[in-house]
Amino acid sequence: MEPSIDVTLLAQLTISQASTAKPLTTFHLFRNLPQEIRLQIWEEALPGPRVVYIEPYRALTNICDRVWSNKNIEDDFESQGFFAPEDPSQKNLMQNFGPRSHSTPPALLLVCKESHEVASKFYTQTFTPSTIWFASDRDTVYLDAQTSYDIYWDKVAIAHLGKAKVERVAIGFCDSVPLHDVPWTLNKRLLQPDEIEEPFWIDILSWFSFPRTLEIAYELNEGGDKGDLTLMEFCDVYTSLEYYSRDYDPQREKQMYDDQRGLDEDFGEEVKDIYASWGNARQNGLEKCPGYHSWDLPSIQFKTLTTNFRCELLEKAQMAYENEKALFGSEGVEKARPITRESLRRCRRRSLRRSRDLAKRRINYMKNYKPRTSSISYGAHQLRKDLKRISY
Numbered sequence: 001m002e003p004s005i006d007v008t009l010l011a012q013l014t015i016s017q018a019s020t021a022k023p024l025t026t027f028h029l030f031r032n033l034p035q036e037i038r039l040q041i042w043e044e045a046l047p048g049p050r051v052v053y054i055e056p057y058r059a060l061t062n063i064c065d066r067v068w069s070n071k072n073i074e075d076d077f078e079s080q081g082f083f084a085p086e087d088p089s090q091k092n093l094m095q096n097f098g099p100r101s102h103s104t105p106p107a108l109l110l111v112c113k114e115s116h117e118v119a120s121k122f123y124t125q126t127f128t129p130s131t132i133w134f135a136s137d138r139d140t141v142y143l144d145a146q147t148s149y150d151i152y153w154d155k156v157a158i159a160h161l162g163k164a165k166v167e168r169v170a171i172g173f174c175d176s177v178p179l180h181d182v183p184w185t186l187n188k189r190l191l192q193p194d195e196i197e198e199p200f201w202i203d204i205l206s207w208f209s210f211p212r213t214l215e216i217a218y219e220l221n222e223g224g225d226k227g228d229l230t231l232m233e234f235c236d237v238y239t240s241l242e243y244y245s246r247d248y249d250p251q252r253e254k255q256m257y258d259d260q261r262g263l264d265e266d267f268g269e270e271v272k273d274i275y276a277s278w279g280n281a282r283q284n285g286l287e288k289c290p291g292y293h294s295w296d297l298p299s300i301q302f303k304t305l306t307t308n309f310r311c312e313l314l315e316k317a318q319m320a321y322e323n324e325k326a327l328f329g330s331e332g333v334e335k336a337r338p339i340t341r342e343s344l345r346r347c348r349r350r351s352l353r354r355s356r357d358l359a360k361r362r363i364n365y366m367k368n369y370k371p372r373t374s375s376i377s378y379g380a381h382q383l384r385k386d387l388k389r390i391s392y
Helices: 007-020 035-044 063-067 075-080 088-096 113-120 145-152 179-191 200-207 237-244 250-284 308-326 341-367 374-391
Strands: 051-058 097-101 124-126 132-134 140-143 168-173 213-219 229-233 299-307
Touching: 035 113, 051 132, 051 145, 051 229, 097 132, 140 213, 145 168, 168 200, 168 299, 229 308, 237 308, 299 308
Parallel strands: 051 140, 140 168, 168 213, 213 299
Antiparallel strands: 051 097, 124 132, 229 299
């Protein structure tokens, strides 16, 4: 007869061993899993939405292209030049420009053949030349303010972007502009600039065959890695970090909410102007965008462009601030903390410690004096018994 096994004891032993074991960093039996499970794991390991920053560069096609320099020419160069007659044959000079991105390809494309097949269902090599891995249903194409301006004035060619399947486009604006001047600058530089006949953003959307979402991004001039970008709800990241780093103050919080509400109202007016300019463009016609009458106005959102690292810092600071705020009332007065089992244990240990210290002091006091009566001796003996009971 086999000995009986205490299932409860075995379960407790297993849980104890699991709690003391080191966390696993490798799993050598992955290849032994069924293929269906492996494919699901690869798909779950795909990265989330990315912001793919695109900038033009000159593609080297022959040995003579090596003398080309990507260094920018000073702005006053145009004032010292002259206008030459238009030569159609010279338009091919810009066709050597191609898009370049600082965003790294998803790691699953380089792990193994099986992971590459899974990732290739979501990511394709987009644009020309096909060097940028892009997922049209989750990624966002980002053009900064200077690149958009250069493309509009035909300083660089962008014809290779027009046929790409892109659903989300982010246009940068207001680089190094104070936050309170953003709505006015947006209207002057993007919506209705004086030197452009039609609204700037309509021409930009035509490059991508009018995507579903247009995100107007407030650029933070951080000079960081262009491959580590993210779009978040519109706010001043630096001011928010400073705000959440301080102690909770109801008055300062109210002031911050009022400032944000004022910006939301200003941007609401800008959205109305966008819809109005879109209607005027459809009515007047736009030769640069053939077939635009069948295009619908995309969803327009205002975002802040920053790095993933700074976005994580802001989220952690905001979480710590909200936890501190939960301990205070609306007037900034600390609330009574809830009584938990752990707090009761701490109070009991503190009370026993104080009783033990008091008993020791009383015994030491009596040891310094000779007992004159039997009652004093009996009192010292009773204190020793109390101390022994408290110790247990």
